Amino acid sequence: MTGTSGFSRWANDHRKWLFASPAMAFVVVLIIFPVAWTAYLSLTDAEGSVRADKEFVGAQNYLDVLGDTARFWPAVWRTVQFTGVVLLVEVVLGMAIALLLWRPFRGEKWVRVAILMPLVATPVAVGMMWRLIFDPNIGIANQVIGWFGIPEQPWLAGPGSALWTTMLIDIWQWTPMVVLILLAGLTSLSEEPQEAALIDGASGWQRFRFITLPLMMPTVIVAILLRGIDALKTFDILYATKGKGGGSYNEVETLNVYAYGLAFDYNEYGTSSTVLIIFFLIIIGSMWALTSRRKAEY
Template structure:
């Protein structure tokens, strides 16, 4: 009996007629990119045009109005901003402090809460709903709510301290307490987002390594340190990347709680608040654009560092 051979699969381009023009064959081979090209071009235009315009304004002395005549002054704005030790560099320090402290506590608390929610228990759904409630409100609404809670005269926070025999605190009104208070507000609202990311990573882990560690007699802490955390590290890096970039750009909570300039003594003035003030309070569009370009470079550098760390974790 003659051997039966399976028909070989025709190449992808075989469905195109032999007499089809070359450009049609090329379009058929690259159709997935051609279909996505309009959307990619639109998104690129939305990113490139504002960035290019901001970069151009940073090289001019534009002020008063964006339609007013301005002169090209090169990198003089960058020299002025980088030499500003009164507002720019303190704003950089506050931005770094706000982002670093908030991110640290959000990741630590998010990890603890995610581990508690990892295993099923009675009332689990209600607990998850309660934890996610801070994400429902907008940051401006959250800022206004906590501004009332931390009010030195009528705020609930000082009333609770009074019941405990502790004197009233300035909270948002104090020069040295305003930044820690706004960091607390950010932690309260955005820790649930970290919980969601880490909980998704935990539920995707296999139970076999945990069971093997338990058989070997490893304690709960040892299983977390040597099994769970290494397996979860790529997800942790993703959470740090997403939340870190978002924390760097925080504006609404700070402006809702302290107003223009980040307070009377610029106590919570980060780079976002500083750039906003230069644009809309002083109409210094050239200087404001310079601050935004430098801020953009800081964000890009942070993304590159965290992405490199994630690649190392994946290996």
């Protein structure tokens, strides 16, 4: 009885850790262990098979990767370019659509359903659908622009246009998510500042610039944080539209596609793990920068 009561007292004193321990164990097993194993592989010359004998090479993989100006640094630039462009367009377009949906209007529910439809499909299905639409021979995209006298475009087939076309696909699918986040923020705003500004004769742009946007900045930063990290990790749309290596000329090869090719096309697990660790650090740094900005807004 004394032992039981002693354990009960100890469990009561440490209940917050006992209740949190299953979640902490889940994090360790499913997050920390894979990252630690990848970091270990990045310090070895593992190739062919992860079960094969491997030697510890230290930072040599990192020196080789960071010195690769043919594939690694172009992949970094494409990743930054892809993320920056889609994030800018999606936030601006998402804000515009959210503002249009902010006030009630006739047919509002149907419009919201139509806007959210791209989120229903998986990215792979979306990529395959747009691959058919942009096909130079059977795709409808060139037929539509031909009605307006615009010459046929290579779209996904062109080395210079493929990355921009995949950006368009990403914008089409993920702008609705930004709309949802920003619309939730708009509906939570108080009406008093808007009414006071309207009485003072402020124009619609002035109300947006000096009232709505400053009040919405915490929500905007959340949208940028969530969508930015997701855009950095984009893989499925790129792989579904261009395949191995991001195309014949690596035209849409971002860091994700590059690391995947190293691991599953060439079985260079050590080098692939090095790219993933560098990519992981880039994502962590981006999260830290955006989170710090969000705290500063408060």
